[in-house]
Amino acid sequence: MILDLFFPNRCIHCSRIIDADLLVCDLCFEHIHFTHFDYHDENTITERCRLFFPVEKAFALMKFEEDGLSRTIIHELKYKSRESAGKTLAQWTSERLDFKNEKPDLLVSVPLHPKKLRERGYNQLHLFTEVLSKFYNIPFDHELVQRNQYSKAQALKDKKHRLETLNPFSLSKPITGKHILLIDDVFTTGNTVSSIAWEILKTGDNRVSILVMAVDV
Structure with missing residues (x-):
């Protein structure tokens, strides 16, 4: 070319x-500092999630460090129009995440508010989720979870403000008896995934596991 x-x-x-x-x-x-977590064993994310909700399993691809390369990669994906980075991150994930005989039923990524989606032009998690869906042969649903409040990026908020944010999420339809793998980019306070997890868990006999590109260490 x-x-x-x-x-x-x-x-x-x-x-x-x-x-x-x-x-x-x-x-x-x-x-790049990969976590080398085993999805089926206790790890940093499962321990932190269980402080907020009953998580089934959890996995993080990388360690999110202030001056680390993982931070640069995530920021390229989210803020510099590098949507294709999601495909690369999904490929790295597929090389390290083994569900064995415990595949979730559905992949669901954290949504953007419609206004934020228009501003950015894409959801940084969608391509990542779609590539994993094809690799593992697990369906995805980008519409199940809705973000109802517009707010500035979590990375630009101080920790106190993040913790004080009210639950801005809801489900677009009822869902029952499903094991949902909830996907986010960075696990920091756990506030976002916890808020969505409770929306899923309160409707029917559902279970929630977590997959993130990076975990704040």
Whole structure:
């Protein structure tokens, strides 16, 4: 492609020229701090989620560190129009997440408010979810959970404000007897996934597990 000649894809960390479908070069890939969690064992996220709601299983792909490469990757995805990063993150996840014989019934990603979706142009979790759906052969539903309140990005709020935010979520339809894998980008306070989890858990005999791209450590 002519555009690739004049505007080659570069590693988001060191700026080396790399293949068009990559985020980082091989050297910088070694600096990504993956969690190496086992979905079926207790880990940091299951312990933290259980402080708020009865989570089944939980998995995080990376450690979200203030000066780490994972933070740069997430910010490229969310704030720099790098929607394709979701596909790369999904590929990395599929190489590390093994459901074994306990696959969830449905993949559900945290929604954006319609106004925020118009501003950003895409939900950073949708492509990630869709790639995983195809890989694991698990259906997804982008419409099940609705965000009813518009607010500024969680990353731009102080911790006290995040904790004080009222539950802005609701379900678009009743759902019963399902094991839902709820997907978010970064697990910080746990407030977002907890709010959605309780909406799912209060309607029928449902179960909730959590998958995040990164966990704040």
